[in-house]
Amino acid sequence: xxxxxxxxxxxxxxxxxxxxxxxxxxxxxxxxxxxxxxxxxxxxxxxxxxxxxxxxxxxxxxxxxxxxxxxxxxxxxxxxxxxxxxxxxxxxxx
Numbered sequence: 001x002x003x004x005x006x007x008x009x010x011x012x013x014x015x016x017x018x019x020x021x022x023x024x025x026x027x028x029x030x031x032x033x034x035x036x037x038x039x040x041x042x043x044x045x046x047x048x049x050x051x052x053x054x055x056x057x058x059x060x061x062x063x064x065x066x067x068x069x070x071x072x073x074x075x076x077x078x079x080x081x082x083x084x085x086x087x088x089x090x091x092x093x094x
Contacts, residue, residue, distance in 0.1 A: 017057050061083055
């Protein structure tokens with residue numbers, strides 16, 4: 001019996017995703033309470049890196065945010081704005 005464990009799939013960000021993260025982090029830090037949003041963004045990146053699935057970063061991020069994994073309302077709002085998920089509810093859109 002061997003003690004071999006399956007390796008996690010190797011993940012890497014595309015150059016566009018890296019640029020998005022750099023600019024998004026800078027954008028978050030320039031806002032009031034931006035450190036909260038930037039910390040949530042780093043949590044998101046860390047969770048994606050540890051996720052065993054093969055989802056791309058953008059798809060994983062959208063799912064992570066919509067499932068409510070941000071730690072608080074401020075971070076959730078900032079991440080929704082950053083990823084374009086802050087669509088108005090139908091009631092507000094009318």
